[in-house]
Amino acid sequence: MKYLSKALGFGIAVVATFAACAAAATLALSSTRLSAGNVGVTACTSSLAATRNVNNAGNVTQVNVAGIPAACSGETLSVTLVNAANAALGSGSATVGNCGTTCSATITGFGTVSALNVVRYSYGLTGA
Amino acid sequence: MLLAATIGVGLGVAYAASLSVGSWHLWAGSQTLTKSTCTLSGSAVANDTYVDQAHANTNYGTATTMQVHPGTSTRQWSFLHFDLSSCSIPTTGGADSATLKLYMSNAPSPSRTLTVTSEITPFTATTLTWTQAQSLSYGSTTTTFSSGTTNGVTVSIPVTIDVDAMIKNTSASYGWRISDDNTSLSDTTAFNTLNATSNIPQLVISYEK
Numbered sequence: 007m008k009y010l011s012k013a014l015g016f017g018i019a020v021v022a023t024f025a026a027c028a029a030a031a032t033l034a035l036s037s038t039r040l041s042a043g044n045v046g047v048t049a050c051t052s053s054l055a056a057t058r059n060v061n062n063a064g065n066v067t068q069v070n071v072a073g074i075p076a077a078c079s080g081e082t083l084s085v086t087l088v089n090a091a092n093a094a095l096g097s098g099s100a101t102v103g104n105c106g107t108t109c110s111a112t113i114t115g116f117g118t119v120s121a122l123n124v125v126r127y128s129y130g131l132t133g134a
Numbered sequence: 135m136l137l138a139a140t141i142g143v144g145l146g147v148a149y150a151a152s153l154s155v156g157s158w159h160l161w162a163g164s165q166t167l168t169k170s171t172c173t174l175s176g177s178a179v180a181n182d183t184y185v186d187q188a189h190a191n192t193n194y195g196t197a198t199t200m201q202v203h204p205g206t207s208t209r210q211w212s213f214l215h216f217d218l219s220s221c222s223i224p225t226t227g228g229a230d231s232a233t234l235k236l237y238m239s240n241a242p243s244p245s246r247t248l249t250v251t252s253e254i255t256p257f258t259a260t261t262l263t264w265t266q267a268q269s270l271s272y273g274s275t276t277t278t279f280s281s282g283t284t285n286g287v288t289v290s291i292p293v294t295i296d297v298d299a300m301i302k303n304t305s306a307s308y309g310w311r312i313s314d315d316n317t318s319l320s321d322t323t324a325f326n327t328l329n330a331t332s333n334i335p336q337l338v339i340s341y342e343k
Contacts, residue, residue: 049161056165057226057302062277062295064231081159088164121230122340124167131161 050077054129056085058121066096066119069127074109078102081133083111087119088126095119102131167342169230172221174337177328181259182214182335185267195260198331199239199324202248204314211267212325213257215309216337223301227343232297233290234310237333238281242321246281249313252296256308272311281323288333297339 056071069085079102086097096116104110174180184200186192187209194200203210214234234250252273257266276296279289299306314323326333 048159050159051161053163054165055226058228060228060230060294060298062292064229064292064294078159121228121342124230124342125169126167127165129161129163129165131159133159 050081050131050133051075054083054131056127058124060121064121066116066121066124068112068114069098069116070110070112071129072108072110074102074111076105076107076109078131078133079105079109081131083113084130084132085113086128086130087116087124088128089123090125094128095123102133169340169342172218172223172339172341174216174218174220174339175334179220180214180216180328180335180337182212182327183259183262184210184212185262185264186210187264190264193261193263195258195262196329198327198329200312200327202246202312202314202323202325203320204246204316205319206317208319209313210322211264212312213253213259213262213267213309214312214335215253215257215259218297218300218304218339221339221341223339223341224343225302227301227341229294229298229301230340230342232292232294232337232339234293235288235290235336235338237286237288237326237330237335238323239285239326239330239333240322240324241283241285241287242281242323243283244320245283246314246316246320246323247278248281248323249278249315250276250291250293251311251313252276252307253309253311254307267311270311273307276310293337297337301341 051074054071054074056069058069059067061067066087071083081102082099083102084097084099087095089095096119098113098115100111100113102109102111182200183193183195184197186194187207200212201210202212253270254273255271257270276293277291279291293310296307296310326335328334
């Protein structure tokens with residue numbers, strides 16, 4: 007009887023412990039800060055067109071993008087030179103500026119990229 | 135003994151993901167380029183000549199060869215111009231590569247380093263003289279090349295940067311002057327002109343638009 011009461015007490019203690027742990031596992035979160043919301047993500051343009059310069063070895067030295075809408079002023083324009091296998095050959099970025107009626111951007115620093123291999127410019131415009 | 139350990143794990147503070155979007159403007163797009171080639175040759179699209187310091191007022195626009203010679207009083211310069219309009223490349227396009235191909239009918243000995251310079255004022259091959267050539271405007275050196283010493287070979291001279299500029303602006307360049315800028319006397323290098331019966335100058339362009 008004495009043994010039984012001890013075993014029962016021990017069992018209850020174990021159960022209580024695990025119950026407590028289980029309860030603790032709910033991880034009471036006292037969030038002091040929680041936010042959610044949404045904003046509209048729009049585009050300041052629907053298309054861009056570039057020209058590029060080369061050196062005498064035929065490597066791209068810079069990409070020039072003109073006629074960028076003024077709404078894109080101050081945004082970051084990224085240009086990637088892409089080959090026929092859809093691989094990136096080089097990339098660079100610049101801030102859209104020089105704005106009058108429209109803006110422009112000049113991107114350099116593509117590394118050594120032969121213009122012969124470039125079949126596409128891939129653009130990305132981001133900004134607030 | 136009843137061991138009731140309550141483990142209360144309270145994570146004091148939880149920061150849920152903030153959904154504020156940093157970029158108000160976001161756009162991605164692309165521009166596909168069209169590639170092609172154009173080869174220019176013949177008097178309909180080109181003209182060439184050479185001038186001679188020793189005969190300062192003589193025009194050699196009908197000669198079958200054009201010559202390049204060094205020195206201080208016997209210099210000879212060759213001039214070439216190609217009209218790109220027949221290639222129909224828009225000004226928004228550009229040269230991926232451009233090669234001037236000249237047949238060297240007479241190679242110097244020893245080999246010479248010849249200089250190709252962009253010519254940025256128009257000239258008329260049938261009237262140009264050494265005297266008039268002094269009044270032309272020249273750009274920076276496009277390239278230099280070694281003549282070698284073998285007669286009857288075609289030399290390929292890269293002129294991509296100039297042709298690219300010409301595509302974007304027809305007034306950017308009016309062709310090239312080829313000179314030997316060494317002041318010491320040496321052999322003459324001679325190239326076939328458009329007036330030759332064969333192996334006339336060519337400009338081969340690979341371009342994008």
